[in-house]
Amino acid sequence: MDYQVSEKVKDTFYKLLSMPEVKKALSYIQADAPKSIEEQKKLTLIEAPTFFEDERAEAYAEKLKALGLSDVHVDEFKNAVGVLKGNGSGPVIMVEAHLDTVFPKGSVKEVVEKDGVLYAPGIVDDTRGLAVVLSALRGLKESGLSTLGDIYFVGTAREEGMGALGGMEDFLKTHPELNGTISVDGAWTEGITFEATGIQTYAVNFYGIGGHAYGAFGQMANPLHAAARAVAKIADFQVPASPRTTFCVSNFHAGNDAGIHAIVPKATIKFNFRSNSEEELMKLKKRIFDAIQEACDEETARWGKDTITWDYEHYCDIHAGNQDIHAPIVEAAYLAAKKCSEDPEKVYFSQGGSVNGNRSVARGIPAVTLGGGLTDTKCHNLEEFYPMKDSWRLPQEVLLMILMAAGVEGRTDSIL
Ligand SMILES: [Zn+2]
Incomplete structure (x- = not known):
């Protein structure tokens, strides 16, 4: 793919990669993989059909709280929310994955593990996304770096089906201060969604x-x-x-x-x-x-x-919305995806998509949705599965996106 990234985004990206704190965070995330998988399994067992996310929202809020975020709560829309304060001199960012799955209660009996693969309805979409965000957050904490902008970490309700990206829409409506959003929907590093279908x-x-x-x-x-x-x-x-x-x-x-x-x-x-x-x-x-x-x-x-x-x-x-394919957040996602993918040649931009990032793009807020890929893991199907190999790649990608979007105190500006 012939895609040129602007100097500003490139400079910020390579500066971040050269920082010892970032290197430390990236290797921490790699070592964190087993813990992240355990979290994913446990969350999968807390079933959360669209409109019935309450229990999983509470459990996710508990995790955000345990990671030291402030103002942790489940909001009136059933979104689990926590804030990582920056120094207030940068853009306000939201990092989210959706809580709900497409399966009715009673669909998940257990998570079966066989030959490095996990099997359970919802194991990928989007329970993996929820676990990825937590692992990226742990990496960020471990780095000791502070961001310029505040970051909302959110498990969003009602993404699927008749939920119609509703938790996200409600959150955006009530948080006009947001300057950018990073969504994680899926398990892979290659696909980047930046347009709103x-x-x-x-x-x-x-x-x-x-x-x-x-x-x-x-x-x-x-x-x-x-x-x-x-x-x-x-x-x-x-x-x-x-x-x-x-x-x-x-x-x-x-x-x-x-x-x-x-x-x-x-x-x-x-x-x-x-x-x-x-x-x-x-x-x-x-x-x-x-x-x-x-x-x-x-x-x-x-x-x-x-x-x-x-x-x-x-x-x-x-509603549909357009975002320039060369918006800084899209360029940043491209670099992060290339860096974290096993085969950088496979990084691609999705042609639209029905993901939470749509809601931001339709409002003119810079946004990307990460997690897409070419591996068919039978999402939305009772046979859904997750191959665990290199599970650390996506949380690494998410961490790099967070640092680029929020800016690092005393070190880098936000690319937004
Ligand atoms: Zn999803």
């Missing part, structure tokens, strides 16, 4: 009178047919490959077997659409809702009676 998720209900499939035939329109017409229209949409724009009808429901000989009075479709461009996202939204209206009009006109109507529920409302 917008996501819109809706349910649309189609309504008609409903009646007997034989007796009422011809007397009314069919909301299920209207929904099917809408899906057929959406299915044929062409969308740009760049900026990447996608859509998917993911749920279609109407009727039941008891009423199998009925024209149903209601049909529901659920769909989501995404784009790295807010403009494309809004264009697609208009096309989809126009198609829904057309489908209802056609079904109504087909029978000449019984107007099909519709309404909607809006589930996820995440």
